[in-house]
Amino acid sequence: MNNPGYPPLQLSWLVWGLGALFYVIAFFQRVAPAVLTTELMSDFALTATTLGNLSAFYFYSYVAMQVPTGLLADHWGPRRLLTLGAAVAGLGTLMFGMAPDALWANAGRLLIGGSVAVAFVSMLKLASHWMPPRQFALASGLALFCGIIGAVFAGVPLRLLVDAFGWRPVMIVTAVITFTIGIIIWLLVRDDPIDKGYLSHAADIDNEGISASGNAMAGIKEVLSYRNTWLLYLIPGGVAGSAITFAGLWGVPFLASHYGMQKTAAAAVCSTLLISWAVGGPVFGWLSDHLGHRKPLYALGCVILLCGWSIILLAPELPIPLLVSLLIVVGFASGNMIIGFAYAKESVPAYLSGTVSGVINMGVMMGPMLLQPAVGWMLDRAWDGDTMDGVRIYSLEAYRDGFLLMLAWLALAMLLVLFTRETDCNQFK
Numbered sequence: 001m002n003n004p005g006y007p008p009l010q011l012s013w014l015v016w017g018l019g020a021l022f023y024v025i026a027f028f029q030r031v032a033p034a035v036l037t038t039e040l041m042s043d044f045a046l047t048a049t050t051l052g053n054l055s056a057f058y059f060y061s062y063v064a065m066q067v068p069t070g071l072l073a074d075h076w077g078p079r080r081l082l083t084l085g086a087a088v089a090g091l092g093t094l095m096f097g098m099a100p101d102a103l104w105a106n107a108g109r110l111l112i113g114g115s116v117a118v119a120f121v122s123m124l125k126l127a128s129h130w131m132p133p134r135q136f137a138l139a140s141g142l143a144l145f146c147g148i149i150g151a152v153f154a155g156v157p158l159r160l161l162v163d164a165f166g167w168r169p170v171m172i173v174t175a176v177i178t179f180t181i182g183i184i185i186w187l188l189v190r191d192d193p194i195d196k197g198y199l200s201h202a203a204d205i206d207n208e209g210i211s212a213s214g215n216a217m218a219g220i221k222e223v224l225s226y227r228n229t230w231l232l233y234l235i236p237g238g239v240a241g242s243a244i245t246f247a248g249l250w251g252v253p254f255l256a257s258h259y260g261m262q263k264t265a266a267a268a269v270c271s272t273l274l275i276s277w278a279v280g281g282p283v284f285g286w287l288s289d290h291l292g293h294r295k296p297l298y299a300l301g302c303v304i305l306l307c308g309w310s311i312i313l314l315a316p317e318l319p320i321p322l323l324v325s326l327l328i329v330v331g332f333a334s335g336n337m338i339i340g341f342a343y344a345k346e347s348v349p350a351y352l353s354g355t356v357s358g359v360i361n362m363g364v365m366m367g368p369m370l371l372q373p374a375v376g377w378m379l380d381r382a383w384d385g386d387t388m389d390g391v392r393i394y395s396l397e398a399y400r401d402g403f404l405l406m407l408a409w410l411a412l413a414m415l416l417v418l419f420t421r422e423t424d425c426n427q428f429k
Contacts, residue, residue, distance in 0.1 A: 007198040012130040016139060018181075018189050019078065019123040020146040022086055025178050026116035027147035029093070030058060030368075031248035031274070032154040035267045039167050041391045044102040048383070048392060052376025055249050057106045059369030061114030063362050067220060069121045070358020074219065074351075077191035078122035085122075086182025088115035090175045097171030117361075120147070124341060124357045128350075129192045129202040133427070134289060136345065141285030141338045148278035151247070155271030159264050202350070219355045228347035229356060231420045232340045233363035238409035239302065239337040241367015242309055243330070245406060247273045249372050250379075250399070258396050259320065272324060273331035280335020285342065288425070294343040295422045301336025302414040308333065309410060313403040337364065346423040367409065375402035 033040060033055040041051055072081055092111025099105035120143060127139035161170045192200050223229055246254075247270040255266035288297050308330040312323065344360045345353050382398035 005199055006132075006201065007130060007193040007196065011196070012193075015130055015189050016123060016126050017146075018185050019082055019119065019126050020143060022082055022089075022116070022178075022181050022185065023119040023123060023143060023147045024150035024153075025086075025089065025174070025181065026119045027150035028154045028158075028174070029089070029112050029116060029150075030154075031151045031244065032158060034248050034250075034252050034270060035155060035159045035263065036162065036167050037249070037253050038263070038389075038391055039162065040105070042389070044099075044105060045390075046102065048376035048379035048394065049373060050102065050376075052249065052373035054102065054106055054109060056369050056373045057109035058113035059365050059372070061110045062117040063365045063369050065114045065117035066121070066358040066362030066365070067355070068358075069118045069361075070355040071219065072118070073121050073125040073354035073358070078118075078125045079185065079189045079191050081118040081122050082189065083182050083186040085115040085118040086178050086185060090178040090182065093171055093175035093178060097168045097175065117365075120361050121354060121357045124345075125354045126189075126191075128345075128353050129200050132201055136342055138282060138285050138289065140341045141282030141335065144281030144335065144338050145278040148274045148281075151274040152271045152278075155267040155274070156264055159267045163264075202353075219352055223348055223352050223356045223359055226348055228421050228423075229344060229359060231416050232344045232347070232360055235298075235302070235413040235416050235420075236337040236340050236360065236364040237367030237370070238406070238411075238413035239305060239334050239367070240364045241371045241409060242305065242406040243273065243277055243334045244368040245371040245375055246270070246403075247331075248368060250375055250402070253394075254399050257393060258317065258399070259323070269324060269327065273327040276328040276331030277334045280332035281338040282335070283332075284335045285338050288339045288342065292425045293422060294339050294346070294425065295417065295420055298336050298339045298343065298420075299414070299417045301333045301339075302410065302417055304333040305330055305336075306407065306410045306414055309403075310407055313400060313407065340364075342425070343420070343423060346425065346427050347421070348428055350427055371405055371409070374405050378402035378405070 037051060040046060040054060046054060069081065089112050092108045092115060095111060096105055096108030099108055123143045124140060127136055131139050158170065190196055192202065194200050251270045252263060252266040255261045255269055256263055261269065284297055284301065288294055291297070308326050312326050312330065340360055341357060344356045348356045378401045379394045379398045382401055383392055383394055386393040
């Protein structure tokens with residue numbers, strides 16, 4: 001029987017795209033609390049700190065799962081990871097939607113975060129096996145694009161659905177959709193083109209199905225032995241953390257309180273940031289591949305982010321068109337974080353691609369995991385006692401104090417990227 005060669009791109013994108021479908025759900029769940037702040041604070045009697053923690057429970061388990069996910073992606077395979085992840089995510093969503101109190105809601109968010117944590121790394125693993133190497137950064141950028149589609153659905157569409165049906169029924173339907181996606185992935189996705197009779201694009205596969213990855217714990221130790229891994233772990237927390245802390249939780253109440261926006265309009269503004277982020281990811285990935293360098297674009301994005309967020313968060317009340325324009329700029333520039341995945345993959349041996357992707361994605365999620373509750377804590381510290389319908393109202397000064405934490409991390413990210421070692425888009429040998 002003749003070997004058919006590498007898989008057709010249509011098949012490769014289909015397999016990758018089914019993983020991306022689960023990532024849509026992952027990002028939807030990540031930012032959904034942004035438009036549910038009033039309902040959650042009212043139903044569960046939450047303060048800013050406890051609301052920040054409720055949202056961050058997603059990130060606690062998400063971050064904890066990143067290294068195990070990378071190892072499992074290398075040693076167990078993305079198909080089983082994605083299927084199991086969808087099943088557990090559906091269960092967690094049911095638990096969250098039916099929660100009688102904050103304890104059960106936190107537990108539901110914890111299950112959701114830990115289970116959807118497998119999505120992004122599994123997508124990168126599928127891309128490294130099913131796609132030509134030069135398309136890896138583009139696939140990474142499109143992964144972010146797909147995720148942010150989920151975030152956009154968690155903006156105005158979710159707000160309208162919640163207004164029409166209530167937040168609990170919407171979450172229950174979301175659980176059903178998640179279970180369905182898991183079934184489809186199990187039926188159609190395969191870990192490697194070899195399983196379909198094609199040649200693999202992965203450098204760590206000998207095209208007879210033998211992996212060169214070796215011992216799992218040794219893989220972690222080896223990944224952490226490279227300086228770039230540590231730097232690229234710390235940098236994206238400031239980039240993604242700022243975007244998700246604002247658009248994924250505190251942006252809607254901030255815009256509603258201090259720009260007088262209706263919740264739907266505020267959600268639309270935050271979605272605008274996320275849409276521009278979705279566009280920025282593939283553009284930065286393509287440009288980086290096209291130019292043959294990682295470091296300059298990564299650094300440029302960090303400079304733009306620090307300047308843009310400083311104006312948005314510290315300047316007096318901005319005209320709405322200028323505010324939206326700046327949010328589009330910082331959203332687009334946030335797409336630079338996607339460079340970090342290709343950068344990290346090229347900084348270690350190819351057989352560690354899943355492990356290093358898990359480490360870097362853990363760094364990405366450390367940002368919102370720490371910043372969302374930290375900003376909430378700063379808000380509660382500065383709260384002057386004002387409430388509306390039993391929900392706390394926070395001053396502009398309180399928001400600015402909290403948002404300063406975002407700017408500090410961005411400043412650190414801008415500094416650290418200067419110390420990374422350029423790979424020139426060449427895989428480590």
